[in-house]
Amino acid sequence: MRENQVDEKSIRTLGYGEVLSRLGRYASFxxxxxxxxxxxxxxxxETVRRNLARTTEARRLLSVNDAYxxxxxxxxxxxLLTARKGGTIEAKAFVDIxxxxxxxxxVxxxxxxHADTYPLLAETVGEMIPPVGMIERIHRTVTERGDVLDSASDALASIRREIQVAYGRLLDRLQRLLRDARYAPMIQEAIITQRSGRYVIPIKAEYKNQLKSIVHDQSASGLTLFVEPLATVDLNNAYYELQLRERDEVIRILHELTMFLADYAEPLERVVERLAELDFIFMRAKYADAIRAVEPEIVPFAKGTNLPVIRxxxxxHPLLPPERVVPIDVAVEPGIFSVVITGPNTGGKTVSLKTVGLMILMAQSGLHIPAQSGSALSVFQNVFADIGDEQSIEQSLSTFSGHMTNIIRILRSATAKTLVLIDELGSGTDPExxxxxxxxxxxxxxxxxxxxxxxTHFSDLKAAAHATAGAINASMQFDLKTLRPTYRLIIGIPGRSNALMIAKRLGLAPSILESAERTVAPDSTSGADLLDEINRLHELARRARSQADRARSLAENERREWERRIEEVENxxxxxLNETYAETQSELASLRDEIARLKRAYVNARLPLDSIRELEGGVRAIREEEKKVEKAIGKTAAKTSRALLKDRPFRVGQKVRVLSLGSESLATLSALNGDDAEVQLGMIRLRIPVSSLRHPNQDDEDPVPARPPSEKAPSPVFHPxxxxxxxxxxxxxxxxxxxxEKYLDDASLAGMPFVRIIHGKGTGKLRxxxxxxxxxxPLVKMIERGKDAEGGEGVTVAVLRGD
Structure with missing residues (x-):
């Protein structure tokens, strides 16, 4: 939502402003x-996806450097605005700049x-380039405390030397007066101080006419006068005038430096903007860690139906205390775009609505959401909400009028690309x-x-949702044993108000309850009982599905992690291979240069016959070497080409068949080194040719020839x-x-691609x-924070280097 599109009233109702307030606590400036x-x-x-991906990159960086x-x-x-207007920036501001x-x-x-590891963060700081020499020039002008250096100009250095001399003369004259025995009875205290920018001495008030001086101040009691002896007036004047000259020169220097900054105002502003954007990304990352959030998948509106995905x-809910919040599952089937939630008034319908709204607003803002992996959302053009009676308070209207005014406004703006959330639709007036x-x-x-x-709590809406294509009922679960709501949302089943049960829990007299139960229609009671049984069965199914979803999500995360690490190995x-090819080409070029040199020597030099024959032999030898190198390059290039073009290259960690062992048993490919491979068969590790390997479902084309009797079988190396x-x-x-260290040695010898170190969270010192x-x-290539399913901050994953 662009700023001019967002419905401010709705996002305020959903609590989006409080989310931003908590996010702002992680700002560095x-x-x-x-x-x-x-x-x-x-x-x-695409913009939403990139912002979420930036947050993910920042979290990965923080996982290995949490002090960043x-x-x-x-x-x-x-x-900079002051500079553009021709003003002068203060020295302290230059220190901050x-x-x-x-x-x-x-940064x-x-x-x-580390652009390969954090490409989006590197892209963010690409244009964050301080002007060349700017930092150095400021440091040559201003100290870290904000004082202009003597070396900032020759004139300033000269003035400050004169000030030292004038100051010395002034203090020397005042100290001689204080030490003079003739003035000892007059002196209140033998100190030199300042009043009104002039250096003075304190004398007793009764002696003011006996010492020729200028009175600048007196003590609170009136017993002490602070006077400037006439003998030091010229010295004070000279000192003060030099201070004025120093002030003017400092202002001139700072103004000159200010104008220098003004010439680079645009790139300097860009630095601040990019720095703020980078810090903002890390703010999102830190907030996500704090609320245990995940990056949701962003999926387009479904093709054909043009309907959104909310899973x-x-x-x-990110604003509720973690110990009180109850997670909800919202997995709407394809083709459904209207969800009608029913259930008791205290069951959590409002919180569920706000949770859905906040999840969407957060995701579209680049914020990870407090949910489990596998969650997916479409991007809406706007989110409208009518929840609570905030509108009626603001407009001094009745509850019904306030809600209806807001709903009318929402319906005028809502489209198939927006989301509408309404709490207690139709309430506040005659029930019918x-x-x-x-x-x-x-x-x-x-x-x-x-x-x-x-x-809603209207039964008619349950029926409408049941009978209308594109709509579905949902309900807030109620625990029949404890007679308390569980605050869990159940999609697909309408709810019941449970008014009698709630009244019983709250302590309503049994006689009144019995009278109410007799009034309720039998059909209604039997239908409610059926709903209760359906809810019970649904809860059992929900638990089973939740376990399956978690297992599937964990497996999917493991698969993605393996694919990423395998891709790193392939890269x-x-x-x-490319470096080897380049080095070989360089060696070949050197050999060609040597051949050319020998040819020139052969043609131009007048040498004895033996020397000529020796040169000819050298040329032939080098040419033979050149042919060998070219042949090796050809083989390497061909292998590289096949590796890149082959539909299914072997990857470290996959299962393979080893034909040379005459067995159909599957082994794990633990390392690849050119034409050689290493496989793990249980506790046994074998070194064999790559040509002996096949994919588990691959035909045995190009069968491996039988091993000659003289050829030894691969010798196993045991590394448990x-x-x-x-x-x-x-x-x-x-x-x-x-x-x-011993564990790393053993894991490396065993050819393990990665290991997990469990250190726990605690204070973080062990981590x-x-x-x-x-x-x-030297055995570790890189480290990463453990996935949430692996233990999060309590686990560190180390990717080991290959042989």
């Missing part, structure tokens, strides 16, 4: 804090150096008329294909696996060194110690 205040949801799918922050940065754009530019330079260099797993009006509004939204979530392999995980919880930083050891180990 004011410019990024303002970005949080002004943040509004986007409406372009932009400290010491200041939004100095007001100072230099510190901010230095921070921008350092830019750091991210560009939330265990979504949690309210139900009829609510049904008509619901049918209008369904007819116009306006995606909506509606909470590294290709890089090594130490296991995928090492648990170091309960140890301190010194105790983990030996077992961790820091473990990661320091891992980062300094």
């Amino acid at each position: 004011s410019a990024s804090a303002r970005l949080a205040e002004m943040l509004r949801p986007g409406t372009d799918d 922050r932009l400290g010491g940065c200041v939004d100095f754009r007001p100072a 230099a510190a901010t530019l230095a921070a921008a330079r350092d 830019r260099n750091s991210l560009l150096a 939330l797993y265990e979504a949690r 008329e309210g139900a009829a009006l609510a049904r008509a509004i619901l049918e209008y939204m369904i007819e116009k294909h306006i995606p909506n979530f509606v909470a 590294e392999k290709e890089r090594i 696996s130490p296991g995928l995980e090492l648990d170091l919880r309960g140890m301190n930083g010194e105790e983990v060194v030996a077992p961790l 820091q110690a473990v990661r320091q050891i891992l980062m300094s180990s």
Whole structure:
């Protein structure tokens, strides 16, 4: 949503402003804090995806460097405005400018150096380039405390030397007066102080006419006068005049530096903007970590039906206390765009509506959402909400009039690309008329294909949702054993008010309850009982589905992680091949140069016959060597080409068949090195030719020839696996060194591609110690924070280097 599109009243109702307020607490400086205040949801799918991906990159960076922050940065754009207007920037402001530019330079260099790992963050700082020489010039002019240096100009250095001389003369004259015995009875205290910018001495008031002087001040009691002896007036004047000259020269220097900044105002503003944008990305990352959020998948509106996708797993309202919030699942089937939620008034319908709305607003703002992996959302052009009675309070209208005024406004703007959330549709008036009006509004939204979530207690709306294509009932679960709501949303089943049960829990007299139960129609009671049974069965199914979804999500995350790590290995392999090819080409060029040199020597030199024959022999030898190198290059290039073009290249970690062993048993491919491979068969590790490998379902084309009798079978090398995980919880930083280093050695020898180190969360000291050891180990290629399913911050994954 562009800022001019967003419905401010609705996002305020949903609590979006409070989310931004909490996000702003993670700002490093004011410019990024303002970005949080002004943040509004986007409406372009690709932009939303990139913003979410930037947040993900920042979280990955924080997982390996949780102390990363932009400290010491200041939004100095007001100072640039002063410069553009021809004013003069104060010296202290230059200190802040230099510190901010230095921070921008350092973080830019750091991210560009890791552009392969953090491409989106590197892109963000690409234009964050401080003007050349700017930081150095400020440092040559101003100290870190904000004082202009003597070396800023020759004139300033000269004036300050004169000031030192004048100051010395003035103090010397005043000290001689204080030491003079003739004046000792007059002196109140033998000190030199300042009043009105002049150096004075304190005398007793009764002696004011006995010492020729100028009175500048007196004590509160009137017993002490602070006077400037006439003998020091000229010295004070000279000192003061030099101070004025110094002030003028400092102003001139600062103004000259200000004009220098004004010439670079645009690139300097760009530095602040990019720095604020980068810090804003890290703010989103830190907030996501704090609320245990995930990156949702952004999916387009469904083709054909043009309907949105809303799939939330265990979504949690981000503003409720974590210990109180109850996660909800909202997985609407394809083709459904209207959800009618029913159930008891205290059951959590309003919170569910707000949770759905906030999840969408947060995702479209580049914020990760507090839900489980696998959650997916479409991008809406706007979100409208009529929840609570805020509108009636603002407009001094009745509850019904306030709601209806807001709903009319919403329906005028709502489209098939917007989302409408309405709480207690049709309430606040006569039940019969309210139900009829609510049904008509619901049918209008369904007819116009306006995606909506509606909470109600009217039975007519349940029937409408059941009978209308594109609509579905939902309910808030009620625990029949405890007679309390569970606050869980159940899609597909209408709810019941449970008014009698709630009244019983609240303590209504049994006699009244019995009378009410006799009044309720038997058909209604039996239908409610049937709904209760359906709800019970649905809860059992929900739990089973939830377990299956979590298992599937975990498996999918593991698959993606393996694919990413395999891709890294493939890229590294290709890089090594290319480097080898380039080195071989360089050697070949050197050989050709040597041949040319020998030919020139052969033609031009007048040499004895033996020397000529020796040269000819050298040429032939070099040509033979050249042919060998060219043949090797050809083979390498052909292998590289086949590796890149082959439909199914072998990848480290996959299952393979080893034909040379005459067995159909599957082994794990643990390493690839040119034409050689290493496979793991249980506890046995074998080195064999790649040509002996086949994919599990691959035909045995190009069968491997029988091994000659003289050829030895591959000799197995036993390297037992130490296991995928090492648990170091309960140890301190010194105790983990030996077992961790041994574990890394064993894992490397066993050919394991990665390992997990469990250190727990705690204070973070053990995590820091473990990661320091891992980062300094030559056996470790890179480290990452564990996935949520693996233990999150309590686990570090180390990717090991191959042989």
